[in-house]
Amino acid sequence: MDATVTLKDVAARAGVSVGTASRVLSGHSATSPAARERVRAAATELGYRVNARAQALRSARSHAVGLLVSDVRNPFFADIAHGAEQTALASSYVTLLANANEDTAQQDTYLDVFLTQRVDGIIIAPQGEGRGNLRALEEARVPLVFVDRVVDGFDVPSVTADNAQGVELAVAHLAEQGHTRIGYIGGPPSVSTGRARLSAFLEAVARHHLDDDPALITAGDFRRASGGTAAAKLLAHHRPPTALLAADSLMAVGALAEVRQRGLRIGEDLALVAFDDIEWFGELDPPLTVVAHDARALGATAMRLLLDVIDGGTAESVVLPMRLIPRRSSAARPHTAASHPSV
Amino acid sequence: MDATVTLKDVAARAGVSVGTASRVLSGHSATSPAARERVRAAATELGYRVNARAQALRSARSHAVGLLVSDVRNPFFADIAHGAEQTALASSYVTLLANANEDTAQQDTYLDVFLTQRVDGIIIAPQGEGRGNLRALEEARVPLVFVDRVVDGFDVPSVTADNAQGVELAVAHLAEQGHTRIGYIGGPPSVSTGRARLSAFLEAVARHHLDDDPALITAGDFRRASGGTAAAKLLAHHRPPTALLAADSLMAVGALAEVRQRGLRIGEDLALVAFDDIEWFGELDPPLTVVAHDARALGATAMRLLLDVIDGGTAESVVLPMRLIPRRSSAARPHTAASHPSV
Structure with a gap:
């Protein structure tokens, strides 16, 4: 017996992955008969001995x-x-x-x-x-x-997900339609996606030469209510944004409801793009443009x-x-929103 | 010590619930200092002894x-x-x-x-x-x-939830608006809510003297896609229903998408009522009328x-x-739908 033979050697000899070799030798059921035969033959040939402690750990698996x-x-x-x-x-x-x-x-x-x-x-x-x-x-x-x-x-x-890419897709989409004041509804800074999306947003705003007014930046907590609060704050500004970017789906739904309560129409008076594609987002009023990850x-x-x-x-x-899925919520152009300066 | 003293006696003497008494005596943390003192005093006074086997079981609790x-x-x-x-x-x-x-x-x-x-x-x-x-x-x-x-x-x-009450609320709401042909998108008969809602629907149809055409009854599996399939089947009928009742939220969203794809408008050409109120149902296009349980x-x-x-x-x-939350999806009247007989 050669004590230096490892599981990796057995896997290589058997022509299977280390995972498969491990599963076969630990008696795991999720293996094919062919793999079982090849792995066991390779283990015998190489004189492979499962490390006792590893074996004990393995047999103690809860699966x-x-x-x-x-x-x-x-x-x-x-x-x-x-x-x-x-x-x-x-x-x-x-x-x-x-x-x-x-x-x-x-x-x-x-x-x-x-x-x-x-x-x-x-x-x-x-x-x-x-x-x-x-x-x-x-x-x-x-x-x-x-x-x-x-x-x-x-x-x-x-x-x-590639947060930087997702934010860039969203900002580029809105910039192409002439928006220069995009209100950002971000996640909490205590969460990595909250931080990554905010810094990507700031970079994209600079890259596309958009308005970097700090009053356009808000942060929620990835929950629905906080999206409404953030939208209210952004729309109360004396120069409100003409587009909103929400860093998650629930905050986008909160923002949508808040905008509607103020008598404005998303997709007409104001553009909205959200992170995350949820299967019913296409059935919302209006259907939401999203940057989606699977x-x-x-x-x-x-x-x-x-x-x-x-x-x-x-x-x-x-x-x-990530990929952009354009729908009706981002159809609003800035001049439309500019006709509602008193909001 | 009196072997016949039970946990219930201790709880009664201490003026707390059996649950609280049990938690105190098993050293559980979710108890107030006052309750702990009273329960322990009562146990001492009454000479309560925790049954050894029960104690063993209790200490083996995983919480x-x-x-x-x-x-x-x-x-x-x-x-x-x-x-x-x-x-x-x-x-x-x-x-x-x-x-x-x-x-x-x-x-x-x-x-x-x-x-x-x-x-x-x-x-x-x-x-x-x-x-x-x-x-x-x-x-x-x-x-x-x-x-x-x-x-x-x-x-x-x-x-x-009171399924019979929920179905009655939905059917009565649609009947009041003059609908007599209600298409039913039910759940699977292998699930109790699927069976209970279907039998409640049949009873409500009889009670309100509506059309009991068996072609108006379909069943899905409580998933989104099955709601679309069921709606397609109902709308393909030579005398399509003027209203739909979906037995859960996901099937309702599936039906909504299917109806839209056919160029019909829920709330105008066809009424829709769904079971289950989901927090974004009010933001759908149109907002969905539901029978809701909490x-x-x-x-x-x-x-x-x-x-x-x-x-x-x-x-x-x-x-x-359950309670009825009327929104725009059920605003359609039967005569509107009757103008689209070829669908």
């Missing part, structure tokens, strides 16, 4: 993973959860969901619960500055993947990375592209 | 409960989950969510996971006929509460019942009322 979403009522995170869960089930892993409710203390509570429940790994859309249990998890080397959001200073693989793909990719890490592999972070 | 929703992407279930979770946290219980994805096999998988994870109890929006793990759970006397849906033949406390209250009430059962109490089933 459950934890997924901590920021807000279970945000359809964007529900789509992430669905994508992650279906990918996990295809590898015989089950997903336990928990809801941080955009609250750092609640995030800590659930990370603790996941550890107590001995999940094999955790996917999290994190918030806060990474103190508390998030740091403890990293130090305990619990397999961990960030989805949608990241926390600076963590060496954790992540699957995120939430289901975010969830599925994050789960694939996590299963790789659980199987002892390494995972590279992935950035998924 | 985690499982919540199995039918479809995590349905905002109605996300609201139920949020209500349940906030109620649990207020009693120092955490909630592990899982998604059955409207699939009985996946439901069985997650019930099994919850047992493996040793949750203290389970809330489920069940589907299927109650074979498999659901029956096993009941037989193992795992604290169990049904929410939104029930399964016949189970002696399990439930929190449901999903958050359903979740919160179910969690209160479950915590009572976990604490050794009994729980009575609760039926929550």
